[in-house]
Amino acid sequence: MPQPVSQASQAALDLESLAADVVAQAMKAGATDAEAVAREGDEFSVNVRMGEVERLKESGSRALGLRVFFASSDKSGGSASGGLRSASSSTSDLTAEGIRQLVEGALALARVTEEDPFTGLPQDSEFGCASGDLHLYFDDVYSLPGPERIEWARRAEAAALSADARITNSDGGSFDASTGRKALANSRGFVDSYRSSYAGVAAAPLAMDANGQMQRDGWWSSARSFALLESPEAVGEEAARRTLRRLGARRLPTQRAPIVFAPETARTLLGSIFDAVSGDAIWRGASFLAGKLAEAIAAPALTIVDDNLMVLPSGAGGFGTSPFDGEGLPSRRTVVVENGVLRSYLLNTYTARKLGLKSTHNASRGLAGAPGVGAGNLYLEPGASSAEQIIGEVKAGLYVTGLMGFGVNTVTGDYSRGAAGLWIENGELTHAVEEVTIAGNLAEMLRNVTAIGNDLVFRGAVASPTLRIDGMTIAGE
Numbered sequence: 001m002p003q004p005v006s007q008a009s010q011a012a013l014d015l016e017s018l019a020a021d022v023v024a025q026a027m028k029a030g031a032t033d034a035e036a037v038a039r040e041g042d043e044f045s046v047n048v049r050m051g052e053v054e055r056l057k058e059s060g061s062r063a064l065g066l067r068v069f070f071a072s073s074d075k076s077g078g079s080a081s082g083g084l085r086s087a088s089s090s091t092s093d094l095t096a097e098g099i100r101q102l103v104e105g106a107l108a109l110a111r112v113t114e115e116d117p118f119t120g121l122p123q124d125s126e127f128g129c130a131s132g133d134l135h136l137y138f139d140d141v142y143s144l145p146g147p148e149r150i151e152w153a154r155r156a157e158a159a160a161l162s163a164d165a166r167i168t169n170s171d172g173g174s175f176d177a178s179t180g181r182k183a184l185a186n187s188r189g190f191v192d193s194y195r196s197s198y199a200g201v202a203a204a205p206l207a208m209d210a211n212g213q214m215q216r217d218g219w220w221s222s223a224r225s226f227a228l229l230e231s232p233e234a235v236g237e238e239a240a241r242r243t244l245r246r247l248g249a250r251r252l253p254t255q256r257a258p259i260v261f262a263p264e265t266a267r268t269l270l271g272s273i274f275d276a277v278s279g280d281a282i283w284r285g286a287s288f289l290a291g292k293l294a295e296a297i298a299a300p301a302l303t304i305v306d307d308n309l310m311v312l313p314s315g316a317g318g319f320g321t322s323p324f325d326g327e328g329l330p331s332r333r334t335v336v337v338e339n340g341v342l343r344s345y346l347l348n349t350y351t352a353r354k355l356g357l358k359s360t361h362n363a364s365r366g367l368a369g370a371p372g373v374g375a376g377n378l379y380l381e382p383g384a385s386s387a388e389q390i391i392g393e394v395k396a397g398l399y400v401t402g403l404m405g406f407g408v409n410t411v412t413g414d415y416s417r418g419a420a421g422l423w424i425e426n427g428e429l430t431h432a433v434e435e436v437t438i439a440g441n442l443a444e445m446l447r448n449v450t451a452i453g454n455d456l457v458f459r460g461a462v463a464s465p466t467l468r469i470d471g472m473t474i475a476g477e
Contacts, residue, residue: 015038015181018064019036019037019038019183019191020191022034022038022099023185023187025103026068029103031069033084033121033187033188034066035121035187035327035328036065036066036186037367038065038182039062039367040181041178041179041180041181042178042180044146045058046150047153048153048172048174049170053150063092064094065089065366066102067370068087068110069084069119070084071084084115085110086116086119086370088106089106089109090102118354122327122329122349127186127188127190128330129328130323130330134322135224135316135317136224137194140225141197141198142177142226149175152232153172156173156174156175156201157170157173157236158236160203160236160237161205161236164240166208167206170203170204171204171206174201177197177226181196182196184328184365197225198223199224201229201230201235203220203235204216205240207240215243215246215249216243217239217242218243219235219236221234223314224316225316228316248431248432249431251433251435251476251477252423252436252474252476252477254473254476255474256473257396257397258397258450258468258471259397259400259438259469260397260466261466261468261469262421262466263456263465265419267460270463273442274375276289276410277289278346279345279347279352279373282351288413289342293342296342297337297342298340298446298447299450300339301449303338305333305379306334306336306377307333307376308376310333310377318458319460325362325374326374329349329363331361331376345360346360346362348363375461375462377458377463378461379464380456380464382455383454385451390451391424393427394468396425397424398423398424400420403417403418403419403420404418404419412441413441413442414439414441414442415439415440415442416437418435418437419437437474438473439475440473448470449468450468452468
């Protein structure tokens, strides 16, 4: 595989200087504390439908965000009892005049905001950056000339269209590539930066059965390095296989049955769990997991980890890997659930102060606004069984390959999603299923996990192996 390019590039150092200079300007203008993030990036995206280019985009961007603080009375910033006012602003105008307006605008807003005893930068001793190369940037994502990138999208679609005569149409094949740089600086002396890259290829064919009913599905490959992508033919063929297996789909009678979530749908459950352990939901009391630290909340076999330092077996950094979080705290690995016991919430500095806890270094930061809480590489640790073994042990149940809608209530844990998949009968996948709803409660679902697969693969920042949950309701006919 290609070698990653050093993060200590001159371009990244220029962004560091830009961010540090804006912080200095804000402090000179009267801020108690200040924090700036500078970003630069470029992207290429093409979508080909039925062999013709339908959408083509190539762009670059640069932008700067500033967050400032004012202390009330004589109290210093950074203390949870500091009574700070804060505000933020952002701009893509990096001229001297544009930056002057950015600073003045942020300071003016901060002067009229309400005081908040929990806001402010982390303590000086908390800042830092993970050591070593996390392999986030590879310069080969743009190694293909533009026409060949378009041809990759065309090849992915063509492979899907040629797989079977029943595939008669397509939502297209696509190819994407991007690179970016990010620098963060604050008035406590933290200044650092990193670069990242991405490439992806996808196909989304449509198939028609003998009765004229259409079905669609798709597949993709993504990586930080172009060399790590699956071939467009492999992507197109897998997209075709997944589409064809949906033909002849039918509804089911309403019943309670085991649900086997395929990895691509099981990962959405982790997204719901993240929402429930996020510090924002916890301090507001808007989570069914509030107040549950150190309690058993799931089956003993279930362990969930958020690892912001992950390097994948391919040698590339994970999709959620970074050397520091959105506040400049060094990235780290956090065990959220261990053998069924809730070990940690995911917190930034603000939510940690609200809860009387310490940040788990999970601050996420855009250009404007206060930092939120974000996951790094969030995953369910794999078990010992293959997907085939898990399916083989189900007498009658549903193998879920697609989910629709957003019916998850984090406050109560109530879960209800539209679903599609394949019916399991005596351990065999029999026919396609559509237009059903699967329902349960996340608190019960976590306890009713009866099998975890060994097929954990990271195709994004959130990943799960195959997962079996018993006792859910399938609402159909």
